[in-house]
Amino acid sequence: MSATARVSADGKGKPVLEVRDIAKSFGGVHAVRGVSFDVFEGEILGLIGPNGSGKSTLFNCILGQLTPTRGTVSVDGQAVTGLRPSELNHKGISRTFQLLQVFPQLTVHENLILAGQEHRGTMFSRLFMPGDAGLGGEADRMINFFRLGHLRDEKAGGLSYGQQKLLDAAMAFMAGPRLVLLDEPAGGVNLTMLGALKERLQAVNRETGATFVVIEHNMEFVMSLCTRIIVLAEGQIIAEGPPETIRSNPDVIEAYLGH
Amino acid sequence: MSTLKRYQFPALIIALILLAAMPADLTGLGIPWTGFKRYGLYIISLWLVTAIAAMGVNLIMGYAGQETLAQAAFLGIGAYTMALLTTKLGVPYFVAFAAAGALCFVVGILLGFPALRVQKHYLAFVTLAFAVFVWLFIRNEQWLTGGVFGIQDVPRPVIFGIKTRPPLVFYWFVLFMTVVLAAVMWWLLRSPWGRAFTALRENPVRAESLGIDVRSYKLLAFAVGSAYGGFAGALYAPLVEFIDPAPFALGPSLYYLLMILVGGMGYFLGPFVGAAVGVLIPEWLRFTEGLAPIIFAVIVMIMVALAPRGILGLIEQLLTPKRRPHSDVTGPTLGAGATLTKSSAEKVTS
Numbered sequence: 001m002s003a004t005a006r007v008s009a010d011g012k013g014k015p016v017l018e019v020r021d022i023a024k025s026f027g028g029v030h031a032v033r034g035v036s037f038d039v040f041e042g043e044i045l046g047l048i049g050p051n052g053s054g055k056s057t058l059f060n061c062i063l064g065q066l067t068p069t070r071g072t073v074s075v076d077g078q079a080v081t082g083l084r085p086s087e088l089n090h091k092g093i094s095r096t097f098q099l100l101q102v103f104p105q106l107t108v109h110e111n112l113i114l115a116g117q118e119h120r121g122t123m124f125s126r127l128f129m130p131g132d133a134g135l136g137g138e139a140d141r142m143i144n145f146f147r148l149g150h151l152r153d154e155k156a157g158g159l160s161y162g163q164q165k166l167l168d169a170a171m172a173f174m175a176g177p178r179l180v181l182l183d184e185p186a187g188g189v190n191l192t193m194l195g196a197l198k199e200r201l202q203a204v205n206r207e208t209g210a211t212f213v214v215i216e217h218n219m220e221f222v223m224s225l226c227t228r229i230i231v232l233a234e235g236q237i238i239a240e241g242p243p244e245t246i247r248s249n250p251d252v253i254e255a256y257l258g259h
Numbered sequence: 260m261s262t263l264k265r266y267q268f269p270a271l272i273i274a275l276i277l278l279a280a281m282p283a284d285l286t287g288l289g290i291p292w293t294g295f296k297r298y299g300l301y302i303i304s305l306w307l308v309t310a311i312a313a314m315g316v317n318l319i320m321g322y323a324g325q326e327t328l329a330q331a332a333f334l335g336i337g338a339y340t341m342a343l344l345t346t347k348l349g350v351p352y353f354v355a356f357a358a359a360g361a362l363c364f365v366v367g368i369l370l371g372f373p374a375l376r377v378q379k380h381y382l383a384f385v386t387l388a389f390a391v392f393v394w395l396f397i398r399n400e401q402w403l404t405g406g407v408f409g410i411q412d413v414p415r416p417v418i419f420g421i422k423t424r425p426p427l428v429f430y431w432f433v434l435f436m437t438v439v440l441a442a443v444m445w446w447l448l449r450s451p452w453g454r455a456f457t458a459l460r461e462n463p464v465r466a467e468s469l470g471i472d473v474r475s476y477k478l479l480a481f482a483v484g485s486a487y488g489g490f491a492g493a494l495y496a497p498l499v500e501f502i503d504p505a506p507f508a509l510g511p512s513l514y515y516l517l518m519i520l521v522g523g524m525g526y527f528l529g530p531f532v533g534a535a536v537g538v539l540i541p542e543w544l545r546f547t548e549g550l551a552p553i554i555f556a557v558i559v560m561i562m563v564a565l566a567p568r569g570i571l572g573l574i575e576q577l578l579t580p581k582r583r584p585h586s587d588v589t590g591p592t593l594g595a596g597a598t599l600t601k602s603s604a605e606k607v608t609s
C-alpha cells in the first residue's frame with residue numbers, strides 16, 4: 001500500500017464526495033439502481049465491475065453529464081445535484097471520459113492550456129489576457145511531469161493512443177483539482193506506459209493531496225493503485241473494502257464469472 | 260492550417276498596400292494606371308462591407324460551430340439604425356456606428372439566450388424566423404423605415420474634416436474600418452476566447468467538463484458575430500446612400516452561408532475570399548438576367564464537392580507538403596500503437 005493512505009477508509013476521514021441513492025434508468029434499462037458511498041479526502045478509490053454494470057453512468061450522474069432518476073450528490077457537505085458540469089469543475093472536480101477525449105487539432109501544449117484557462121480570471125478578463133492565459137509555464141510543467149516533453153508542439157491527434165491517454169489524464173490536473181474522477185485511464189494503454197501512468201497518478205496524489213476515484217478493468221493496475229475498492233454489478237454495490245479482501249471476495253468472483 | 264498561417268501576416272501587409280493603391284489614379288506618380296471608375300469603387304467597397312458581415316458568420320459558424328441564418332437581417336438592423344439616426348436625428352456617424360453594433364449585440368443575446376438553453380439547431384430555427392420577421396418589419400412599418408420606398412440620402416461621414424463623399428475616399432474609409440474590425444476579430448480569436456470557441460465546436464461535452472461555460476461562450480460568439488453584421492450594415496447604408504428592404508431578406512442571409520462555405524469556414528481570411536466570390540460572380544453574371552442566382556448556386560455546389568473546405572482549404576491542401584503522421588519511436592514511451600503509426604507512415608511516403 002502506498003503512502004497515500006494517510007486517511008483511513010473506515011469513515012474517520014472527511015468525506016469530499018457523498019453519493020446518496022443515485023439511480024439512473026434509460027427507458028427500461030436500469031443502469032444504476034440506488035448507489036450510495038463516500039469518498040474520503042486523499043484516498044484513491046477504485047470502482048470496478050463487469051461491463052455494463054453502470055460505472056460510467058454513475059460518473060456521469062455525479063458530474064452532471066446525466067441527470068439521475070433519483071438520488072443526491074454532495075461535495076464538502078453541500079448538495080451539488082443539478083449543477084452543470086462546468087460549475088462542478090469550478091468547484092475543484094475534474095474528470096476524464098472512458099473514450100479518449102483530447103482536442104486533436106490543438107497541440108499538446110494548447111490542450112493543457114485549454115484545460116486550465118477557465119480557472120483564470122473572469123470570462124470578461126480572459127478576453128484581455130495573452131493567448132496562453134498566463135498558463136504557458138504551468139502547461140510546460142505538466143507536460144514534463146507526464147513525460148510528454150518531446151511532444152509539446154505536436155498536434156494531439158498525431159500522438160499514439162497511449163500518449164493521448166496520458167495527455168487526457170494530464171488535462172484533468174491542469175486546474176489543480178481536489179477531486180479527480182478517471183474513467184478507465186489505463187484502457188488500451190500498453191504495458192510500458194501503464195507503469196508510467198500509475199506512478200504519475202500516485203505522484204500527483206502524494207504531492208497535491210488530490211482525491212481520486214478510478215474506474216478500471218485492469219485488475220493488476222487497480223489493485224496496486226487504489227487504497228480502497230467498490231465493486232458494482234448490475235447497477236448496485238456488491239462489495240467494498242481494501243484490495244486484498246476484494247480480490248478474494250466470493251461475490252465479486254461470482255459477478256465477474258457469471259457474465 | 261500552419262502553412263497558410265505562416266504566410267498570413269506578410270501577405271496581409273502586401274494585400275493592404277495593393278488594396279489602398281489599386282483603385283487610385285497613379286499617373287501622378289509616373290505609373291500608367293488610372294485606377295477604378297465609380298462602378299469599380301462601388302464593387303470593391305461592397306466586397307469589404309460584405310466581408311465584415313461574413314467575418315461575423317465565420318465567427319459563429321466556422322469558429323464556434325453554431326448556426327445563423329439571419330446575418331442579412333442584422334445587416335439590415337445596422338443599416339436602418341445608421342440611416343435613421345443620421346437622417347432623422349442628426350447623430351454623429353461614429354455614435355450611430357457604435358449604436359448599430361451594440362443594438363445587434365443585444366438583439367443577438369436576446370435571441371440566443373432562449374435558443375441556446377435548448378438543443379442544437381434551435382438557433383438555426385430561431386434565426387430563420389427572425390430573418391423573416393425583420394424583413395417584414397422593415398417592409399411594413401412605413402412610419403419608421405419608409406417601407407418599400409426606403410430611406411434616401413444617407414449621408415457619408417466627415418472624419419477629421421475629411422469628406423468621405425467622393426467614392427474613392429469613402430472606399431478608403433471602408434478599408435480602414437475593415438482593417439480595424441479584422442484586427443479586433445484577430446485579437447479576440449487569439450485570446451483564450453478563441454481557444455474556448457474551438458473547444459466547444461470540436462467537443463462541447465469535454466469542453467464543459469474542463470470548466471468551459473459552453474452556453475455563455477456560444478451566446479457570446481453569436482452576439483459578437485451578429486454585431487459584425489450590424490457594423491457592416493452601418494457601412495453599407497452610407498455606401499449605397501439609399502436603403503430599401505430587399506438586401507435584408509432571407510435569401511441574402513442564406514447567401515452569407517454559401518460565401519463562408521466557398522471561402523473556407525474557420526479560416527481567418529475565408530470571409531474575404533467568400534465575399535469576393537459572392538459579390539463578383541453575381542456582377543459578372545448580370546448579362547444572364549435572372550439566371551445569376553441559379554448559376555451561382557451551381558458553382559457553389561460544384562465547388563463544395565471539389566473543395567469541401569472551401570477555396571482556402573484547397574489552397575492549404577496544395578501548399579502543405581505531405582507530412583508523415585507522427586510516430587513516437589524516439590519517445591521514451593514506445594508501444595504497439597507507435598509501431599503501427601510508423602509502418603503506416605512509411606506506406607504513405609513510399
Ligand SMILES: Nc1ncnc2c1ncn2[C@@H]1O[C@H](COP(=O)(O)OP(=O)(O)OP(=O)(O)O)[C@@H](O)[C@H]1O
Pocket residue numbers: 026029030031049050051052053054055056057058098
Ligand atoms: N445513453 C444510454 N442510453 C441507453 N442505455 C445506456 C446509455 N448509457 C449506458 N446505457 C446502458 O446502461 C448500462 C450501464 O452502462 P455503463 O456504460 O454505465 O456501464 P460500465 O460499467 O461503464 O461498462 P463498461 O465497463 O463497459 O464501460 C448498460 O447496459 C448500457 O447499455
Ligand SMILES: [Mg+2]
Pocket residue numbers: 055056057098
Ligand atoms: Mg464505462
